[in-house]
Structure formats: structure tokens, C-alpha cells
Amino acid sequence: MVKKNKFCNLIYTCLARGIAGLYKKDSNIKKEIDSLPDGFKINLGILTSGNYIGLIKTNNGLFIQKNGFEIADLNVYFKNVKATKRVMLARQSVAQSYSRHELIVGGDIARAMVLVRIINRVECYLFPRFMTKNILPKIKKQTCTIGVYMKVLFCSYKYKKGSK
Amino acid sequence: MENYFEFINSVKICAGQNALENIPFELDFLGCKKPLILSDMGVSKAGVLDIVLKILQNSNVNCNTIFKDIPADSDISVINKIASLYKAQNCDGLIACGGGSVIDTAKGVKMVLSQNSDDILALSGNEVIKKGKHIPFIVLPTTCGTGSECTSVAVIKNHETSVKMEFISSELLPDVAFVDVRLTQTLPPKLIASSAMDALCHCIEAYSGIQKNYISDAYAQTAIRLIVKNLPVVLTKPNDTARTELALASTLAGIAFSNSMVGIVHAIGHACGGDVNIPHGNAMAILLPECMKYNLENSRNEYGELLLYLAGPDIYASTPKEKRAETAIQFVEEFEKQLHNVCGLPLLLSDYNVTEEDLPKIAKKAINDGAIIVNKKPADEEEIIKILQECL
Numbered sequence: 001m002v003k004k005n006k007f008c009n010l011i012y013t014c015l016a017r018g019i020a021g022l023y024k025k026d027s028n029i030k031k032e033i034d035s036l037p038d039g040f041k042i043n044l045g046i047l048t049s050g051n052y053i054g055l056i057k058t059n060n061g062l063f064i065q066k067n068g069f070e071i072a073d074l075n076v077y078f079k080n081v082k083a084t085k086r087v088m089l090a091r092q093s094v095a096q097s098y099s100r101h102e103l104i105v106g107g108d109i110a111r112a113m114v115l116v117r118i119i120n121r122v123e124c125y126l127f128p129r130f131m132t133k134n135i136l137p138k139i140k141k142q143t144c145t146i147g148v149y150m151k152v153l154f155c156s157y158k159y160k161k162g163s164k
Numbered sequence: 165m166e167n168y169f170e171f172i173n174s175v176k177i178c179a180g181q182n183a184l185e186n187i188p189f190e191l192d193f194l195g196c197k198k199p200l201i202l203s204d205m206g207v208s209k210a211g212v213l214d215i216v217l218k219i220l221q222n223s224n225v226n227c228n229t230i231f232k233d234i235p236a237d238s239d240i241s242v243i244n245k246i247a248s249l250y251k252a253q254n255c256d257g258l259i260a261c262g263g264g265s266v267i268d269t270a271k272g273v274k275m276v277l278s279q280n281s282d283d284i285l286a287l288s289g290n291e292v293i294k295k296g297k298h299i300p301f302i303v304l305p306t307t308c309g310t311g312s313e314c315t316s317v318a319v320i321k322n323h324e325t326s327v328k329m330e331f332i333s334s335e336l337l338p339d340v341a342f343v344d345v346r347l348t349q350t351l352p353p354k355l356i357a358s359s360a361m362d363a364l365c366h367c368i369e370a371y372s373g374i375q376k377n378y379i380s381d382a383y384a385q386t387a388i389r390l391i392v393k394n395l396p397v398v399l400t401k402p403n404d405t406a407r408t409e410l411a412l413a414s415t416l417a418g419i420a421f422s423n424s425m426v427g428i429v430h431a432i433g434h435a436c437g438g439d440v441n442i443p444h445g446n447a448m449a450i451l452l453p454e455c456m457k458y459n460l461e462n463s464r465n466e467y468g469e470l471l472l473y474l475a476g477p478d479i480y481a482s483t484p485k486e487k488r489a490e491t492a493i494q495f496v497e498e499f500e501k502q503l504h505n506v507c508g509l510p511l512l513l514s515d516y517n518v519t520e521e522d523l524p525k526i527a528k529k530a531i532n533d534g535a536i537i538v539n540k541k542p543a544d545e546e547e548i549i550k551i552l553q554e555c556l
Contacts, residue, residue: 095374100170101169104290105291106292109290110327110534113533
């Protein structure tokens with residue numbers, strides 16, 4: 001039995017809450033998420049440690065499924081914990097991770113590009129510019145970072161089965 | 165250069181004079197006695213398939229199972245049909261004789277058979293396919309551009325949804341690829357120029373993207389040198405050496421981009437192919453100079469280094485270091501104009517009746533192409549529209 005990495009669980013949760021929270025606050029993120037069909041399921045995770053989180057697009061935004069879905073339309077997995085931490089802590093971009101063969105994508109690669117752009121934008125909110133300036137292009141923020149932190153801390157965006 | 169890279173090319177390359185004569189030996193080595201031969205009507209009508217069949221008929225290989233109805237776009241239903249034929253005829257290997265579509269179809273069939281899968285869509289993506297059953301697989305490329313004989317990539321269309329699915333896995337690599345002048349000698353000049361521009365584009369994008377590495381750089385440099393030296397010769401005074409070296413350049417470029425990926429030129433080019441039906445090689449020729457200009461500040465060093473392989477040592481040495489990147493772009497533009505004058509290679513999107521109104525939908529598709537992620541300079545829809553406007 002592989003031991004799950006608690007820290008990775010935490011950062012995945014923060015990222016997922018950041019995405020779900022920014023759906024209603026950032027028009028670019030909303031546009032990207034709205035380009036996915038309702039019911040579209042995404043699993044994000046680490047292949048070797050068993051850390052997974054699921055995201056589902058509904059007509060009311062994006063919601064989170066703890067531990068991921070059994071079957072998803074798009075699976076994006078990191079090969080190891082270190083690679084995950086480098087991306088999730090803004091030490092390298094998703095593109096850099098992809099170019100280092102650290103990412104496995106199961107499903108339509110075009111949909112994965114949507115997710116990459118969403119993660120890039122969310123990271124620009126979650127991290128100060130001095131941390132992201134070498135890995136991500138500057139964005140024009142549409143809401144204040146503190147508001148995003150509040151959503152990450154206090155809104156669970158938990159997916160309730162059956163809601164569309 | 166990233167501080168970590170991966171490189172794979174497990175394909176045996178049989179290149180040069182009489183290479184095709186070794187097909188029976190390679191099949192025997194792989195334990196294949198009854199291959200399923202895949203090709204298309206164009207290759208068959210050009211007489212290329214007959215050359216291969218004659219060689220097989222003079223050996224102890226059973227070459228009676230042939231499938232020639234492969235469409236211009238590799239298709240899921242055709243792949244399933246061929247996989248059923250393979251099983252029904254008890255074949256024990258695959259030979260793909262054709263261009264990118266035939267080779268990608270063969271890769272799809274190999275995937276279905278080796279993974280024992282009924283649903284090829286479940287295998288789409290990047291590095292999701294696990295090691296499967298070995299299916300002997302030989303490729304005979306009949307164009308000099310795709311490099312598909314040595315790439316880990318296949319693009320297969322789902323005609324039901326009109327979506328082109330990308331498959332990236334080292335499991336797609338063939339066992340052996342043949343480079344023989346007889347495979348490409350019936351290609352018309354315009355197609356030679358357009359497919360060679362595709363190969364040149366593979367090299368330049370592989371050399372300047374974020375996934376570049378020392379090994380694929382070497383392949384890209386050699387391929388550029390061979391293309392620039394041999395393409396004008398093949399178009400004006402063709403000879404066997406020039407044809408072979410040009411075909412080999414395509415293979416080397418394939419190895420380079422299979423490991424370093426392509427970039428924005430291919431991302432936009434794929435979208436142009438899907439939306440406004442511009443043949444892939446022509447789209448590459450049209451887009452390459454403008455995309456190089458877009459990437460210039462992020463890829464200045466790489467373009468500057470490539471001047472040596474594009475224009476040769478004299479021009480490289482006499483060009484100040486700070487001007488080399490711009491000179492490399494100018495060289496590509498002049499080279500394309502030369503091809504346009506010799507064989508009519510299209511250089512503008514308007515040659516395909518593309519208008520300003522078509523650009524937003526091309527840009528929208530391009531930003532979702534997997535190639536865009538490894539381009540050094542990120543690009544959004546607006547920036548891609550600006551590039552396209554320059555190409556109108």
C-alpha cells in the first residue's frame with residue numbers, strides 16, 4: 001500500500017478550491033471552464049503516491065471530488081511527488097514539467113491544454129509575482145488575492161452526486 | 165536547456181542503396197512470416213507498392229494480405245477494420261508503406277493489437293500506454309517530410325466527432341524504418357518541397373523549444389544541413405544521392421521532434437489543416453518565417469546557432485553574432501521564395517482563400533494544440549491572430 005503524501009493532498013485541495021473559487025471571479029477562468037461540457041470529469045494526481053483529486057464541470061461551475069473519480073474524461077498525473085511540488089509551489093511551470101516528461105495525460109490533449117491555462121492563471125493569484133515571474137506570464141488580476149485565499153480556506157466546493 | 169531530459173529512438177534505420185532488399189531479412193529477424201501490408205491508392209498507383217511486393221515475393225514471406233484503402237486522415241473505424249483483418253488472416257506483423265496517414269494508421273493498429281484493446285480512444289494522451297505485446301512493425305516512408313517512421317506520435321481522427329486525437333507513446337515506435345530512393349522517386353516536385361519544409365520546420369522547432377536536448381539537437385542540425393543542401397538539387401537536377409539524403413533528413417528531423425516536440429508553427433498549422441484544409445507541409449512553409457519572428461527574442465540564441473546549418477560556415481562566420489538570428493530568418497524566407505519560383509510552393513494563406521474572418525477560429529483551435537505548450541514564448545488567441553494576419 002502506497003502511503004499518501006499529506007502535503008500534496010493539501011496543495012491539491014488549495015489548487016482545486018482556487019480554480020472553483022475563481023470561476024465566478026475571473027472571466028478568463030470562467031471562459032475556459034465553460035468550454036468544457038457539463039459533467040466533464042478531471043482527475044489530478046500523483047501516479048506513484050496515490051494522491052488524487054477530482055474536478056467536475058457542472059452548469060454552476062466547477063466542484064471538487066475528494067480522492068478523484070473512478071473514471072474521468074481527463075486524467076493528468078505527475079510521475080512523482082517532487083515534480084508535483086515543483087509545479088504546485090510555483091517553482092516550475094506545467095509546461096516545464098511536461099517538457100521534462102513528468103506529466104502523464106490520459107484523454108484529449110486539447111482539453112489538457114485548457115486545464116494548463118487554468119492552473120497557470122490560478123497560480124498567478126495564489127503566489128506573489130516574485131515567485132511566478134520566471135515561469136508564468138503576467139496577468140491582469142480581476143479579483144484581489146486575499147479574496148481567493150478566503151475561498152481556498154473556507155469554501156469546500158464539494159461535489160454532491162447527481163447535481164448537474 | 166532543461167536540466168533533465170529523456171530521449172528515445174529504438175528504431176533500426178536501414179538507409180541508402182538497395183535498402184529495401186533487406187526487408188525479408190528484417191521480417192525474419194523479427195519473427196514475422198505473414199505481415200499485413202498497409203498502403204494507400206496513391207502509393208499503389210505510383211508503383212511503389214509493387215517494388216516492395218516484388219521483393220517480398222522473391223522471399224519466403226507471405227505477402228498476400230494487403231489493405232490499400234487508407235484515407236487521407238487516419239481514422240478510428242479504419243483502424244478497427246484493419247485490426248479485425250489482421251486477426252482474421254492470422255497475420256504476425258505490420259508493414260506500412262506510405263505517407264503520414266498510412267504510418268499513423270499502422271501505429272493505431274499496432275496500439276489496438278498490442279494493448280488488446282477494443283477502444284482506441286481510451287489509449288489517447290501522453291505516455292498513458294503501457295508496454296504491450298510485441299507486434300513486428302516495419303515502416304517504408306514514401307514522402308520526405310513527416311518523419312513519422314521514427315516518432316512516438318500518431319494523430320488519428322474520430323470522424324464521428326470530427327476530432328483529431330493525439331497519441332504520444334514510445335510504444336508507437338516501429339521496429340525498422342527503410343530509407344530508399346525508390347520510395348520517394350515518384351513524388352511530384354511541389355509535394356517534395358512542401359514535405360521537406362515540414363521536415364525543416366520539425367528541426368527548427370525541435371531545436372528552439374523548451375524540450376530541446378543535446379541529442380535531438382544533433383539530429384536537427386544534421387537534418388537542416390541535408391535539407392538545405394539537397395532540396396534544391398532534388399527539385400532541379402535530381403539524383404539518387406540527393407533524394408536519399410533528403411529522405412534521410414526527414415527521418416532525422418522526425419527523431420529530433422519526437423524527443424523535443426514541435427511548437428507554435430505546428431500548433432497553428434494543425435488548426436489550419438483542420439479548419440481551412442491547408443495541406444500540412446504548405447501550412448508549415450507559410451507559417452514558419454512569421455512564427456520565427458514571433459519567437460525571435462525568446463529563441464535568439466538558438467536561431468543564431470542554426471544559421472551555421474542553414475547558410476553554411478562562410479555566412480555564419482561573416483555575420484555578427486547579434487545579427488545571426490535575424491539572418492537565419494531571412495535565409496528561411498529566401499529559401500522558401502526560391503522553392504516558390506522553382507515549383508510554386510504556396511507562401512500565403514490567401515493562396516488558400518483564407519480570409520480575416522477565418523482567423524479567430526484557427527487561433528481558437530491552435531491554443532488547444534498540444535504543441536503550443538513547449539513553445540518558448542507563450543501565445544494566446546490574439547497573438548496567434550496577429551501572426552496569421554502577417555501570413556495572409
